[in-house]
Amino acid sequence: MxxxxxxxxxxxxxxxxxxxxxxxxxEAVPGVCQVDVDLPSGNVRVTSAEPLTTDLVRAAVEGAGFSLAD
Incomplete structure (x- = not known):
């Protein structure tokens, strides 16, 4: 897989x-294998064993005190 x-x-x-x-x-989200942050662009690349829902990613980012950009 x-x-x-x-x-x-x-x-x-x-x-x-x-x-x-x-x-x-x-990284605390179950199934996440790797997280790469590109600070200059503001993008985060998430590698996971299974596809993640945007709501799950949004909750994790918001839990860290940030938000997904529109």
């Missing part, structure tokens, strides 16, 4: 601490 890779825009990340918080929140 292959993995799924999705990229999400996250609003409000301005520093390494922000990126770490978002990464930790997403």
């Amino acid at each position: 292959g993995s799924t890779v999705e990229t999400y825009p996250v609003a409000g990340m301005t520093c390494g601490h922000c990126a770490s918080s978002v990464s930790a929140g997403l």
Whole structure:
């Protein structure tokens, strides 16, 4: 079974601490294998064992104090 890779825009990340918080929140989601944050673009690439719902990703990002960008 292959993995799924999705990229999400996250609003409000301005520093390494922000990126770490978002990464930790997403890594706590069951099935997430890897999280790569690109701070300059504000994008987060999430690799997971199974496809994740946007609502699940949104909840994890919001739990870290940020939001998905529109």
